[in-house]
Amino acid sequence: MKAVLFANTDWYLYNFRRSLALSLRRAGYDVLLISPEGPYGRKLRNLGLRWQPLPMERRSLNVFRELALLGYLVRLLRREQPNIVHGFTIKCAVYGSLAARMAGIPARVNAVAGMGYVFTSNQLKARILRPVVRRLLRLALGGKGARLILQNADDATLFKQAGLVDPAHIRLIRGSGVDCAQFAGVAPEPAAGGRLRVLLACRLLWDKGVDEYVAAARQLRKQGRPIEALLAGNSDPGNPAAIPDSTVRRWVDEGAITWLGHVDDMRQLLGSVQVAVLPSYREGLPRSLIEAAACGLPLITTDVPGCREVVSDGVDGLLVPVKDGAALADAIRRLQDDPALARKLGEAARSKARAQFDERIVIQCTIDVYTELCHPQEQPEPDSQGRHLSH
Incomplete structure (x- = not known):
C-alpha cells in the first residue's frame, strides 16, 4: 500500500502529520510527503520519511502557474501510483483530488481544518474566489472513492448545507491529534x-x-x-x-x-x-x-x-x-x-x-478511513448508529 500526504507547507506536515506518516510506515505503507519547499522537509527526511518539494505558491492566482502545478501533480501521481492521496487544507484538497482523478488514483481523502480564508473572510478577493472554489470543491470531493474528514460538527453541517459533498462521505475526526x-x-x-x-x-x-x-x-x-x-x-x-x-x-x-x-x-x-x-x-x-x-x-x-x-x-x-x-x-x-x-x-x-484528542485515537480513525476505501471488507464494524468512526 502506498499513500501520498499533500499539504501546503512542510511545517504543517512536520508539526501536525508526522506521527500519522510514521504510524502508516510502521503499518506497512509506503509513504510520500509532498509540499512546497521549506526548512522542515529536511527534518522529515531525517526521520526516514520520503518528502518531495512541489513548485507551489500558496497565494498564487496565476492561471498558468496553477495549471502547471496541476500538471506536475498528475505526472507525479502517475509515476508513484499510490493507492490513496490524502490532501490537507482546501487548496490541497482541490488540487490533490483533481490530480488523483486525472491520474486514475482510486482513493482520495481530504482533511479540511475549518472553512479556510476563502469562506470565512469578507475581503473582496475571498468573495470573488468563493463561487469558483465552491465549484471546484464539488468536483474534487465527489465520487464514491472520496472521503472528506472534518474536525467539528459545525463544519460538517456547513458542507452538507452547501451541497459540497455527499453527506455519507463525511467522516468526523477531532483534530490532528496530540501526544x-x-x-x-x-x-x-x-x-x-x-x-x-x-x-x-x-x-x-x-x-x-x-x-x-x-x-x-x-x-x-x-x-x-x-x-x-x-x-x-x-x-x-x-x-x-x-x-x-x-x-x-x-x-x-x-x-x-x-x-x-x-x-x-x-x-x-x-x-x-x-x-x-x-x-x-x-x-x-x-x-x-x-x-x-x-x-x-x-x-x-x-x-x-x-x-x-x-x-x-x-x-x-x-x-x-x-x-x-x-x-x-x-x-x-x-x-x-x-x-x-x-x-x-x-x-x-x-x-x-x-x-x-490523543493522537492514537486520531491516527487509528484515519487509518480506518483508508481501510474503508482500499479494503472495504476489512473496515471496522459500525456502532449502534451505523458510524465507522467516533463522532
Missing part, C-alpha cells in the same frame, strides 16, 4: 508573587483573535493587574490574514505583550504559564488548546466552531464571545481571582484531552 503522554508530567506553575502568566500560542493571523488579546492585555494592565501576556508564534506571510511583524513589535514596545516568536519546546513553555487562551474567530480543532489542556491548564477561548469542541463553558474552561476583548479580560481576571476554579477547569481539561 498527550508527552505532556503528562507537566503541571502549571503557581503564579509567582501573584503574577499571572497568560499564553496565546498561534500563527500571527488577525482571525486568531490576536488584536482582541492585545486589547484585553491593555485593559488588565490599566487596572494594575499583575499579569504577563505572552504571545508565541510567527507571522504566516502566505496567508492573507497575516499580521505584520511591525505591528507586533509596536505592541511589544508599548508593553502590552511579550512576544516569544516561534517556540520549539511547547512542553516547557506550557509548564511555565498558568492560563492558555485562544480568542479565534473560527477553527477546525485548535491543537494549541489541546496541548494546553493535556498540561492541565485552564483554557479561555471563543464560543465559535472548533473552539467549543474543546471547551465546555464552566466545565473544562471558559467561553467568551468572539471579537470581544473586554470579555476576554473579564475571563482572565476571573481565573486570577479564583485559583480553585482555575485548578478545577485545568484538571477537567486534561481528562478530556486524554479521552478525546
